[in-house]
Every structure is written in structure tokens, then in C-alpha cells.
Amino acid sequence: MFKVPDLPFKPALLIIDLQEDFLPPNGSLAVPGGRDVIPVITELMALPWHAIIASKDWHPKNHCSFAANHVDATPFSRLPFKSPAGTGEVKDEMVWPVHCVQSSRGAEFPEEFASSIDKIDHIVLKGYLTDREYYSAFQDVWGLHHTELDSVLRERDITDVYIVGLALDYCVYNTAVDSMALGFTTHIIRQGTMPVDPNAWDSVTVKLQSKGIEVVNMNDELVERISKCSSRRNSTVGGDSAAASHRPVVPSQSFHPISS
Numbered sequence: 360m361f362k363v364p365d366l367p368f369k370p371a372l373l374i375i376d377l378q379e380d381f382l383p384p385n386g387s388l389a390v391p392g393g394r395d396v397i398p399v400i401t402e403l404m405a406l407p408w409h410a411i412i413a414s415k416d417w418h419p420k421n422h423c424s425f426a427a428n429h430v431d432a433t434p435f436s437r438l439p440f441k442s443p444a445g446t447g448e449v450k451d452e453m454v455w456p457v458h459c460v461q462s463s464r465g466a467e468f469p470e471e472f473a474s475s476i477d478k479i480d481h482i483v484l485k486g487y488l489t490d491r492e493y494y495s496a497f498q499d500v501w502g503l504h505h506t507e508l509d510s511v512l513r514e515r516d517i518t519d520v521y522i523v524g525l526a527l528d529y530c531v532y533n534t535a536v537d538s539m540a541l542g543f544t545t546h547i548i549r550q551g552t553m554p555v556d557p558n559a560w561d562s563v564t565v566k567l568q569s570k571g572i573e574v575v576n577m578n579d580e581l582v583e584r585i586s587k588c589s590s591r592r593n594s595t596v597g598g599d600s601a602a603a604s605h606r607p608v609v610p611s612q613s614f615h616p617i618s619s
């Protein structure tokens with residue numbers, strides 16, 4: 360009898376910006392309750408994902424998203440920014456307290472995460488180009504500079520992306536939207552993320568669902584599904600293991616060409 364072949368299921372765990380500056384009590388841009396996601400994420404990391412990838416916000420000191428780098432601007436206000444492509448297009452963007460400056464304490468993973476860091480296959484840096492904001496771990500807000508995240512997922516034949524980390528209403532949301540648009544079945548694990556604005560849960564969930572992105576619970580069903588994953592990570596992905604260094608080097612030659 361004809362048997363319908365099982366669809367491939369190669370899930371990746373994508374951990375967004377789990378960095379001290381986004382965590383209470385000392386983070387300069389701490390997400391309320393942000394530390395509560397750490398045990399959830401470390402528990403998830405014990406499962407047999409096909410890949411575990413983490414992103415880091417990684418800004419130079421003179422980054423344009425810091426209010427301190429603009430005359431008379433206060434954190435959490437909005438300023439107009441011109442497109443780095445020189446097209447004259449202007450976007451209003453929020454400016455923030457100084458955060459996640461390259462190689463600073465605030466840019467580090469939290470201590471509670473230390474024993475899990477060697478499970479990370481690759482660290483994606485974002486935010487290192489001075490003249491533009493990044494929320495998504497895939498690209499800047501203009502869609503001009505693309506990180507290596509898409510190719511890292513494709514090299515590993517990933518089918519499903521499960522996203523956790525900080526913060527739900529900015530970097531997690533925008534990463535999820537791009538992930539889905541790039542063709543990955545995309546899920547956000549509710550207990551593994553928190554919003555900057557505690558009231559944002561409902562509105563963000565509705566927007567995600569309208570784009571086909573599922574918000575799933577960290578429950579037995581999810582754990583069981585990933586646990587059954589036969590596509591265990593193998594040694595071939597170890598070559599670029601990010602575990603050896605908590606201070607990744609900003610890539611200098613990996614910029615994708617500016618899209619037209």
C-alpha cells in the first residue's frame with residue numbers, strides 16, 4: 360500500500376538578543392520580567408534541535424539608535440532617519456538608551472546562560488552598521504543589509520523556526536515576520552519571550568497570527584514534537600560553533616550586496 364512520506368521536519372531554535380542590557384535588574388534597556396525566560400530557554404536547548412542559533416545586538420558606541428548620539432533627543436522618542444541607500448526615503452524610528460555596545464558587559468549573554476552556550480551552533484550579530492537600526496536578526500529596518508541568518512538556516516535545511524528571546528514586540532516580532540516571509544514555518548514560544556510593553560501581548564499575537572505565525576506554548580506536546588526530531592544536530596555544524604567565544608568578531612566581508 361502506498362504510504363504518504365513524512366514531511367521533513369528540521370526545527371531550529373532561534374534565541375534573540377538574550378543579553379544583559381535587555382535584562383533586569385541592571386540592563387540599560389531591561390525588558391520587564393525578561394530574566395524569567397532564561398530557564399525556559401535553557402530547558403529548550405536540551406532538546407535535539409537541528410540547529411540552535413542565537414543573535415546579538417552588537418552596536419558601535421556611535422550607533423544612530425542611541426538617543427545620546429542625537430542633539431536634544433531623549434530615549435523612547437522618535438526621530439526621522441534617512442535611508443542609508445541615499446534614496447531620500449525617511450522613516451521615523453524610536454531612539455533608545457545606550458545598549459549592547461560591542462564587547463561591553465551589557466552585550467554579554469547572562470551568567471545563567473553560561474552552561475548552555477556551548478550548545479549554540481552560530482551567533483548572528485546585528486546592529487553593527489552605525490547608520491541604521493536593526494530589529495530583525497535577518498536584516499536592517501530598510502531591508503538593505505542582510506545578515507547571514509537566512510543562509511545559516513538554509514545550509515542546515517531548516518524547515519521550522521522556533522523563536523524565543525527579547526523582546527517580543529520588537530526584535531522577536533520582526534525576526535518572526537522575516538522568517539515566515541523567507542519560507543520557514545515560524546513559531547514563537549510564548550514562555551520564552553517577553554515584550555518591552557507588558558500590554559503588547561494581545562496586539563502582537565494578533566499581528567503574528569495574521570501573518571501565519573503560530574504562538575505556541577512550552578508544553579508537553581511541543582517538547583515531545585522536538586524530542587522526536589530524528590534530525591539531530593551533527594558534527595558538521597560544529598565547525599563554526601560560536602561556543603568558543605563570547606565575544607564574536609564583527610564580520611568585515613560578509614555584507615550582502617545592497618538590494619535594488
Ligand SMILES: [Zn+2]
Pocket residue numbers: 416418424458459486
Ligand atoms: Zn539595539
